[in-house]
Amino acid sequence: MKIRVAGIEKESVVDGPGLRFVIFVQGCTRHCSGCHNPDTWDFYGGQEMDTGEILAQIGEGRLNRGVTFSGGEPFEQVAACALLAEQIKPLGMDIVTYSGYTFEELQTKSLADEDVKRLLEATDILVDGPFIAEERDWDLPFRGSRNQRLILVHESLAAGMAVQAE
Amino acid sequence: MFAKIKKRDGREVHFDDSKITDAIFKAARSVGGEDRETAMELTLGVLRMLKQQSNGQVFGVEDVQDVVEKILIEKGHAKTAKAYILYRDRRSRVRDAKGELMDVVEDIVKETDRDNANVGNSPSAKMLQIASAASRRYYLTRLIDEDYSLAHSRGDIHIHDLDFYATTCNCLQIPLEKLLKEGFNTGHGYIRPPKRPASATSLAAIILQSSQNDMFGGQSFPFFDKQIAPSMDGADEDKVYQAMEALVFNLNSMHSRAGSQVPFSSINLGTDTSEEGRGVTRNFLLAYEAGLGRGENPIFPNVIFRVKKGVSFDPQDPNYDLFQLAVRVASKRLNPTFSFMDSSFNKPYDDQVAYMGCRTRTMDNRRGPAVTTGRGNLSFTTINLPRLGIKAERNMKTFYRLLDEVTELTINQLYHRFQVQCRLKVKDLPFVMGQGMYLGSEDLKPDDSIEPAIVNGTLTVGFIGLAEMLVALTGYHHGQSKDSQQLGLEIVNYLRRKTDEACERFNLNYTLLATPAEGTCGRYVRLDRKEYGIIPGITNQEYYTNSYHIPVHFPISSFDKISLEGPYHRFCNAGHISYVEFAAPPQHNPEAVEAIIRHMAESDMGYGGINYPVDFCCNCGLQGVINEPNCPRCGSADIRRIRRITGYLSTIDRFNDGKVEELKHRLPHS
Ligand code: SF4
Numbered sequence A: 001m002k003i004r005v006a007g008i009e010k011e012s013v014v015d016g017p018g019l020r021f022v023i024f025v026q027g028c029t030r031h032c033s034g035c036h037n038p039d040t041w042d043f044y045g046g047q048e049m050d051t052g053e054i055l056a057q058i059g060e061g062r063l064n065r066g067v068t069f070s071g072g073e074p075f076e077q078v079a080a081c082a083l084l085a086e087q088i089k090p091l092g093m094d095i096v097t098y099s100g101y102t103f104e105e106l107q108t109k110s111l112a113d114e115d116v117k118r119l120l121e122a123t124d125i126l127v128d129g130p131f132i133a134e135e136r137d138w139d140l141p142f143r144g145s146r147n148q149r150l151i152l153v154h155e156s157l158a159a160g161m162a163v164q165a166e
Numbered sequence B: 001m002f003a004k005i006k007k008r009d010g011r012e013v014h015f016d017d018s019k020i021t022d023a024i025f026k027a028a029r030s031v032g033g034e035d036r037e038t039a040m041e042l043t044l045g046v047l048r049m050l051k052q053q054s055n056g057q058v059f060g061v062e063d064v065q066d067v068v069e070k071i072l073i074e075k076g077h078a079k080t081a082k083a084y085i086l087y088r089d090r091r092s093r094v095r096d097a098k099g100e101l102m103d104v105v106e107d108i109v110k111e112t113d114r115d116n117a118n119v120g121n122s123p124s125a126k127m128l129q130i131a132s133a134a135s136r137r138y139y140l141t142r143l144i145d146e147d148y149s150l151a152h153s154r155g156d157i158h159i160h161d162l163d164f165y166a167t168t169c170n171c172l173q174i175p176l177e178k179l180l181k182e183g184f185n186t187g188h189g190y191i192r193p194p195k196r197p198a199s200a201t202s203l204a205a206i207i208l209q210s211s212q213n214d215m216f217g218g219q220s221f222p223f224f225d226k227q228i229a230p231s232m233d234g235a236d237e238d239k240v241y242q243a244m245e246a247l248v249f250n251l252n253s254m255h256s257r258a259g260s261q262v263p264f265s266s267i268n269l270g271t272d273t274s275e276e277g278r279g280v281t282r283n284f285l286l287a288y289e290a291g292l293g294r295g296e297n298p299i300f301p302n303v304i305f306r307v308k309k310g311v312s313f314d315p316q317d318p319n320y321d322l323f324q325l326a327v328r329v330a331s332k333r334l335n336p337t338f339s340f341m342d343s344s345f346n347k348p349y350d351d352q353v354a355y356m357g358c359r360t361r362t363m364d365n366r367r368g369p370a371v372t373t374g375r376g377n378l379s380f381t382t383i384n385l386p387r388l389g390i391k392a393e394r395n396m397k398t399f400y401r402l403l404d405e406v407t408e409l410t411i412n413q414l415y416h417r418f419q420v421q422c423r424l425k426v427k428d429l430p431f432v433m434g435q436g437m438y439l440g441s442e443d444l445k446p447d448d449s450i451e452p453a454i455v456n457g458t459l460t461v462g463f464i465g466l467a468e469m470l471v472a473l474t475g476y477h478h479g480q481s482k483d484s485q486q487l488g489l490e491i492v493n494y495l496r497r498k499t500d501e502a503c504e505r506f507n508l509n510y511t512l513l514a515t516p517a518e519g520t521c522g523r524y525v526r527l528d529r530k531e532y533g534i535i536p537g538i539t540n541q542e543y544y545t546n547s548y549h550i551p552v553h554f555p556i557s558s559f560d561k562i563s564l565e566g567p568y569h570r571f572c573n574a575g576h577i578s579y580v581e582f583a584a585p586p587q588h589n590p591e592a593v594e595a596i597i598r599h600m601a602e603s604d605m606g607y608g609g610i611n612y613p614v615d616f617c618c619n620c621g622l623q624g625v626i627n628e629p630n631c632p633r634c635g636s637a638d639i640r641r642i643r644r645i646t647g648y649l650s651t652i653d654r655f656n657d658g659k660v661e662e663l664k665h666r667l668p669h670s
């Protein structure tokens, strides 16, 4: 399956716990002011890759704890992301997904869109909500503004409400 | 025949005709001649002609050389004559160094507007630079054999810390416990054993400073936890913390190295499991983590945490909590680095191996007990491997012949320096030798030679640019090709065998070092470009790669980098280190750092560390990667940028050119 990506980072220390393989998914409609990656907005930017090719690269990163979907907006190419996430899990790796949508918004979306449900269910930690420049906090782990949350997805789905990591 | 000859400086010395023979023979050999007898016959011809010209005056060196030239040409040795003339010319160029020195002094005096000088622009710093330039010139032209001086000037080898060639030795692992127990004398009076934690650590700082005054290289406490624990007996946690905090502050503010720099200090710790020892490690790490007055990253000391299974590495180990703390601090402060006591070459010594920021490791000892404390490196000289690779033109036989030649030269030069160092007396190193710190110096008198002590030290052959050398030999470096990796290991192993053989031959501790390149990386490239031009993959960067490292501009995963560099550690018994580069501080991610450290241990590494940019806003305290000139939070331009250079941390404006260039190219591994 094809996916349009803005770039790939094979070993990151700032996109979730442990060393992580990061896929920057191309395309975002939000256009937050102060967004760190405005080059990821254009849905025709970046480059097209095959999910199989990405999966092979992930397999090489022997020290990585997991894979992070960042953006852009992973839920705009949700089918490809869900497929990848489901293929990554059997490798013993965990999934962190960044989204400009909140957990609650995604829950609602998942009722109508099976792929959203799949990606959500495959995700271990969701970093949710748009970046808001006024809420900027330099000392937060793995996120840029105070409104964004680290959500433990499995616990949250079981509880039917957002459960945060700390 | 002639009793005396007049040297260029006007002194008259004993006339020795064998020197003429030597010079002729040397010239002849350089063009393929093998026959010393011919050289002797020619010498007779020279003497005869001199006699004809003589009216009882004392000949000058130049007069004699003129006659040698004439005789060589007259007797039909045109090639040898040409070599001889070239040799004379080179010599006179070495002598012109005097004029060159004056130019250097002029530059130092003139350069007042450098905004990033190495030690600053203060009057005393400039005077030191002049003294250093003059010392270097003096040693190269007067004290060191021409073969070695020329090899150094050409860039075949690099004699490190040349400006201290005859005046002292490199570095020391300090017997802190002994000094604290018995007291000591700094030369300004006797200092009693300390009673409180704070006085113990302030004495520790004074000790580092005093021994730094006697030596040019790093000063280290090999077992800081164990060594200072007795002084912490019964003290509460607060007192111990304050003592450690004071030590960190002290080591970042006192000046002593060469009179103008902060001492290059290192602290090894982590395996003392006593309550006091654990208190030392814990509080030292916490104080280091808290940083300096405004929370800035400390520059000194270099901190080395010992990793050992059964002691500090696994969850059930008594010091596992300290290892976790060390990882957390390393995720934020670049220090500690980690030394691995379970690697194949360190394991035989239990937990007794210590390192320094300069990566020096001193362990085996054929002249005394194999211990760390009270010993260090005496001096080291580094081989320019890429040049050998270029010269060999892909012929391995030629390569090994060239390698043999330069290694032999290096080994002999180190021996020369050792002999010069043996002329030093105990009173020349009043603290290090006078206070009995150096192993074997305990019973020496002030006027005794330091030889019985320094036979315990190491004489060290280093190398840089394995990667570029491999490119020259095969077209690929060891990150690019398995065959190159195989060849790299073979060559480094070969170098190690050479230094082991030298141990037997000289009965001294010769060792092999993975040189931290210092300024040498840039200097070699400049010299090789002049000679061979810009060759892709070899001389096209502004610097050669450190020791056996994978080139910093080559994209590679941490996993692969560690796996490839690991096997070199065991050959480099004088010291080694490998680093992993992160693009950003892993501040909130100690887990990532631990994964790296564990893979280093699995790859049989002896010593490793994590690098990442540390930018700190001195106004608001923001720490992270600040790519813009101003702080993105408060707008202040007062940004302190810290990076690791040759093992020690440094603020970025103090890097020399070669290093800045390297930093620009450093790729995070991915
Ligand atoms: S959601 Fe993320 S990628 Fe999209 S504009 Fe906002 S910050 Fe940028």
Ligand SMILES: [Zn+2]
Binding pocket: B617, B618, B619, B620, B621, B622, B631, B632, B633, B634, B635, B636
């Ligand atoms: Zn600021």
